[in-house]
Amino acid sequence: MSSTDLVLLVVAIATAAVLLSPPLLRSRDWRATVTPLASIIGSGFLVAGPILGHVAGHYAVAAMAALCAISYLFGLAVRDNISRLEPMLAAESPPAVLLWLDRAADLALILAYFVSVAYYLDLLADFALKAFDVVDPMVAHGMTTAILALLGTLGYFGGLRWLEHVELGSVGLKLAMIAALIAALAWALGSEVAAGTVAVRPLADQAEGFDAVRILLGLIILVQGFETSRYLGDSYDRATRVRTMRHAQWIAFVVYMLFIGLLTPWLDGRLPPxxxxxxxxxxxxxxxxxxxxxxxxxxxxxxxxxxxxxxxxxAASSPAPRAxxxxxxxxxxxxxxxxxxxxxxxxxxxxxxxxxxxxxxxxxxxRRPHSSSNGSTPPRPAGAASPCTAAPSPSRSPC
Incomplete structure (x- = not known):
């Protein structure tokens, strides 16, 4: 086992032991923090590094800081709504304009979450299935549908409390793995610095102009999700929701800044194939x-x-095939x-x-040959044959 593997293992076990300890799981504030934190640090964490490297290059840390600052301003607005707007809406006769705006905002958020949750679950399914060498969109969509059905069933029969139980365990394990990853990156970077071999990778590809701005604005979704505290009013009072939403944003910002900062030397601007x-x-x-x-x-x-x-x-020389x-x-x-x-x-x-x-x-x-840029079909080179027709297997056809 290498030193990096040892760091990964030790930090993951230690962090999981803390986050899954009974005293913390029973903490009311931690329960209220987990819901927005689970939404902020989601499957987007898996693609944050390469995309920021493609957009901002070696300034990925600065781009991440800008995203965190913008999302914190959004969080201020949501917390102000919790503190000031909710008492007005709870009055016997709230202003019609406020009531209409609140319902319109709820509808917009519902539609946005339909897209966001389905997208991130689909992304999660893709990553999970690749571990088993399965890259099939239909299987990924089926897995996403099954997860949605399971969460819907838990919410329908058990309400928020059952979903919180799932969140507490999943967020604890997720943060333990993220802490281990950050520690391993720090260890690897420190080893390169100590050996004098640290070097920032040259940029091979990078978005420019309006495309970079458009992608960067879309990346705000990486640090959103804190607004879920706004809809926990049946379980937590306003002061608790305001405080725990702020804590969730702080934790997420620290995680993202450390991760992107340590990953930046290895970013070359290229997106995954x-x-x-x-x-x-x-x-x-x-x-x-x-x-x-x-x-x-x-x-x-x-x-x-x-x-x-x-x-x-x-290609290395290989023995001739048997008959x-x-x-x-x-x-x-x-x-x-x-x-x-x-x-x-x-x-x-x-x-x-x-x-x-x-x-x-x-x-x-x-089955049909590719066409060239002018629409014509290029002639097949002499002597070239497709493996589907050149040498069929004696037992059955390859295709």
Whole structure:
């Protein structure tokens, strides 16, 4: 176990022991803090670093500070509504204008939460399924629907108290993992500083102009969610909700600033690659690891559309396939060659100059060849054949 792994493990266990301790779980203030805190630090935490690096580059910390400042101003407005507006709305005859504005704001927030909650749960499902090598939108949507149904059932039958029980455990574990991640980043950065090898990564890609401003404004959703305290009036008094909302914002700001600050040296401005190909594409033999784990013949991956990294280094020589072995498996087992437009297009190998060597791309072409920019179909190179038709398996067709 490396020193970084040890730091991760120790900090995660220690933080979880504190946050899941019975005295803290019984604290009324902590219960009121957890609800807005769970909304502020959500699944958006997973993508905050790369997106801020793409928008602000090496000034990602400054951009995060600006987002926190803007959201704190929004929080001031919500806390003022709790302190001043709620007593006016609770009067026997509240002003009609205030009543109408309050109901219109409730409706707008409901519609916004329909989009926000569904989006973040879908994002969470994508990340969770990737741990099992599953990249299927239908499976992710089904998982999101199941989570929504479970939370709706808990809220309908148990009310806020049952949901709070779920939140207390999930937020405690989430903060423990985040604390461990921040500690590991600090340890890694400190190790580089001590060794004199610390260096800020050069920017490879960055949003500019109005696109950067538009994305940055959209990132305010990362630090929103504190407004949920406004709707806990049946369980907590106004003073408690105002105080705990402020505490939730402070905790979230510290977490985000530490995380982005420690992550900045590793940000290069590039966003993560696409996780899936278009739904209409055909793909055979997705990866060597998949074929080794699953079966002896290639498999069409309509459900597992993952774009594996492809090395541009020369392929190492591999033994010739046996007669009973599918040639496409041999190609998959060897190191991947650079992708080309055609599935199985012949590319030159440095080991044998002047002589084309077949290499099968990870993502096979669709049934119909791609068209060029002028709309015409490029001719297939001589001698090139698709793995779907060049060497079918004796037992069954690869596709």
């Amino acid at each position: 696409e996780a899936a190909t278009p739904m209409s594409s055909n793909c055979c033999a997705p990866s060597a690891a998949w074929s080794r784990r699953r079966s002896s013949s290639p498999r069409c991956c309509h459900s597992f559309r993952r774009r594996s990294p492809i090395s541009t280094a020369p 009973s072995e599918s040639p496409s498996l041999s190609a998959m087992s060897s190191q991947h060659q650079p992708r080309s437009r055609w599935c199985g297009r012949a590319t030159s190998s440095p080991s044998s100059p002047g002589r084309p060597k077949p290499s099968f791309s990870i993502m096979a072409s669709s």
